[in-house]
Amino acid sequence: MKNLIIKKITSILLPFMLMYGFYVLLHGHTSPGGGFAGGAILGTSLVFFTIVFGHRAGERFKPRLVLMFMVSTGALTYIVLGLSGIVSGGNFLSNDNLPFNLGLLLETAIGLVVASVLFSLFLELTREE
């Protein structure tokens, strides 16, 4: 998009959007919100960025591969965290005997997956052949 105003406003807004996304993500276990909502906000902000600044900007860092790795890592992290419940003697995903807050870490993993999936879906759908 060539509109200068939109570009400027976006560049101002973007950090706040990201921050809000992280806020929702990290406070998900004690307040409304959580991994999916936060991840969605993060992903949307990236989408927003790409819409305004163009595909070139969005795809600057070979995002397809990076995103694929992020999705995979997020999902694997979730599974590994879940398994830590078993290791500590409880059921899968159980939080009872763990020294750390499983909820927060899980939300982070989910957020990672959601944000990267959302963004990669957007990139795939809008890709010009």
Next chain:
Amino acid sequence: MLKHLPVFLVLFQLITAIIIPLIHSLKKQLTPVVVLSGGLINILLSILCLYRALEAGPLFYYPGGWEAHLGIAIILDPIAGLMVTLFSVIFFIILCYIVGVGRDESWYYCLFFLLCASMSGIVMAFDIFNLFVFMEISLITSVALIAIKNTASAIDGAFKYLIINAIGSGCILLGIGMLYQITGFLNLGWIASMIDRALILYPHVLTGVLGLFVVGFGIKMAIFPLHVWLPDAYSAAPVPTSALLSSLVTKIYGIAFFRIIYIVFFPGISHVVPLGSILKIMAALAILLGSFFAITQVDLMRMLAYSSVAQIGYIVLGFSLFTGSGLKGAFLHIINYAFMKSTMFLAAGNIIRSTGRRDIKNLDGLGSKMPVTFTAFTIAALAMIGIPPLNGFFSKWYLVLGSLEANEPVLVVIIILSSLLNAAYYLPVIVRAYFYKPAAGEEFKVKVVEPKMYIPVVILGLSCILLGLGVNWPLKVINRSVTLLMGG
């Protein structure tokens, strides 16, 4: 550690699904190795599951440590163990076939494993919502598995599949919400404990729930009037996909549906709605009309697709008889059908791949050109028709016995008639292939079928014979499942 088996199984499948694309992007040569070893370990794990389920009775598992009425519930009973094992075996053979064909698509494998995970989830879910989630995963992965072929007809079929099944999902979700509203639980066991009260207080709501479930699951199972999406999707999909989808996926929705029916609704609901009769009529129509449609098809794959519509009818029939033998027949037919149909689809895949022809009329004289593939196809077709020593006969036997127990002689006639109809559309294919000569100018240019492509087909075909001679073994497990469902 055996306690965690069901989770391990699903997690293993998920992890394999996730790492396949990663490995593929790092080192391409490793992909088939990872895929095949993943399939093998999958078989081992699922056999372990079956063993655990048979040895120590049903195992309930609650991830996160939440109790049954709040959290997710997973069950590992003989039904789940049996289905998981069946699925992993067929799955592995089809994987071998894909590797043999040499598809260089890491995403294809990834989706296959995801589908496998969601299937395991469906059969092991003991709370409705968890079931719903797994069903949606399997919906999306199966559509992706169809659309991955990227031809116009495949995408058309996939879209149709997606939209119609999404309506089904909506219905199911609405039904789940209503059921939750009147019972206050999502766990099947707890719902069942509340259902008697609910039947008295809200009979109409329950009828509505049941209607939504029948429509929703009916779409997913492709039971007769709701089957419209199936032929387009299966005939256009890549061959391994249609083999897997047709032989197992729709049947596993059936298992999920009837598990809900048996645990929650049966037998109280029969005072409110004649559920059994409705399902029986649908099944009978599916059996007859599916076969009739199959007879009229000219395209081999479409014929096989319509035949799946008919075969789903058998399974629904067996379940909806609400008798012991009927249930045995249904379970046995799920197992047998998985082997028969995947044989046929993979054989058809070989035929199409090496000749480029899909029309039945153009297959004259192919039998001598592709003897191995066609022998397997013949065995599977004869099993479908129900020739005694082959496996298809035994499931029909139990279905008939179940219908007699349920005092439904009309259904017996329908089953027998449908075997004749089966013969009417399978035998011409075989006869043409073996005994007709290709028309002038229509001679084949057959590409060589490599052993790695036909060995999976042969293994599946042989297992049709072995399952026929050794019906004892699956029956043992099935008997356990049946007593579980019949609550005895």
Next chain:
Amino acid sequence: MHIMVRLFANIHYFVSLCLFLIGFYTLLSNSNLIKKMIGLNIMDTAVFLFLVSVGYIKGGKAPIIKNGLDVVYVNPLPQALVLTGIVVSFSISVFAFALIIKLYTIYNSLDTVEIMKIRSKNDA
């Protein structure tokens, strides 16, 4: 009169039913693929509305347990259901749109009737 009162008391169920039917009608009656998807989404929304209203308690707070406070919470389970449902419907929509884009590049049309015509022409 009595019926009206009951209807008003259960207005969310009524609305969700209406939305469901509107969505369903849209899905069936439109030949445009995008409009079909809109119909599907309306249907999903109706289901979500229904689910949320099932768990809603008037004056209830967000269901996060803090020590020592004894307040009325809304039922968290339906919210979890809706959240999951939204994820599912989102992914189905995205997938469907991906397929629609593919169809559009193949047939250069979004209309199912036209696509059918083109297909039958291609077959013949």
Next chain:
Amino acid sequence: MVSPLLIIILPFITVIIALLINKKRNLISMLVLLISIIITILVFTYFPVIKEGRVITSTLLEINNILKIHFRVDGAGFLFAAVSSCLWIFTIIYSFGYMKEYRNKYRYYIFLILSLGITMGVAFAGNLLTFYTFYELLTLATYPLVIHFQTEEAMQAGKKYLIYSLSGAAVILLAIMLTSFLTEGSYLNFTSGGVFPSGFLKTANIVFALLLTGFSVKAAVMPLHRWLPRAMVAPTPVSALFHAVAVVNSGVFGIFRIVYYVFGYQMVKTLAVTRVFLVIILITIILASVIAFFQDNLKRRLAYSTISQLGYISLGIFLLDPRGLAGGLYHIFNHALLKITLFFCAGAIYKVTHKRNISEMAGIGKRMPFTMGAFALASLGMVGIPPSVGFNSKWALLSGSFNRGSILIMGLLLLSAVLNAGYFFPIVINAFFKEETNPNDKQQEKNGWFEAPLTILIPIVILALSTIIFGVWYDLPVVVVEQVLKNIF
């Protein structure tokens, strides 16, 4: 003495061996001959046991109470197996000559030996389900033989054969399932005296009618016979073997088994269906003879004669009388021997002169004296003239119906014998005493004998002689049948 399983499995193993030695296809026909001889010897090892009146039963595979692959070697089964396997040897030798210049010999021999194994299965099956299994397999294994020439006509005939047979089998299956349901699954093993519970008379009628309908298809009882004349497009050895011996007899044998070993003759007597079926059989006997009278195609005439003769066997079974049953069982033996000879002769004539129609065969006896002589001998047997083998069974049938006190049946039997004479003797007379009508025939120019090759001629001559030998020395069937009768009555 070996397990019946081995006899049944042996052909299947042969097929596997045949597939392995695919390269040396010439060996296969010899291998098939060898195996059929071995099988015949193995079958005859049962003879001492049968003579003592013992019955061997063995269970191969017990899936559960319902589905059990069970074998039973008794007199009747032995008779059927012995007749079939002996005639199989002759057929294979005959095929060496007959099939020489046709294509797909390899397939032909493989399915021929496969059918032998399956026929042995039918003979030795020990319960209804096992019987049904082999009965169904027999259809599938003989189909490739029926359509062997793959002409349009053959394909149509094959289609008809399949439709009729599979539908019949489906009806049988329905009946078996009903029986199994009524008896709670556990009493399907053949037992002399019957296993069907006596409580359900109404259902018993239905089941019996269904079973009879199903088996009538292969036994070619009249309204269900239409596949048989059409199936005459098959190569002559196949017509001879299947439409005189194996396939049609399997139907008749099925009727025998259900009447005496499933329902028991006491019960059958009380069933209403029995009378109806008896009438249908009598109509079949007479009507088929009349139709045969008007056929000009030799093989078709023989086919209709087969339908009529099968009626005799069914009649013998349905007289429900020791003498009558003996007649029926003798007639399995006699008819097989006689009809295969007749078919072989027809094949030899076709092979040498390419003539199918009787009207073209005038004077052919002078050219092919051995073949037509054999034909004449077999015709004598068919009519039932004493020194020949056919006399025994007709006599037994007559005395059976006399015991039953039915003058009508006796009269119809005699009438049918006259009709037999009426459609067989003209062929013989025509062949020996008329002048050749077709002077343009190539063979006309050469004088003298014009017999078929030795591989064709020898089986014909041996079989024709044996019709007389067995007519005089009738111990073998008598000994066996006596044991069967002792077992049943």
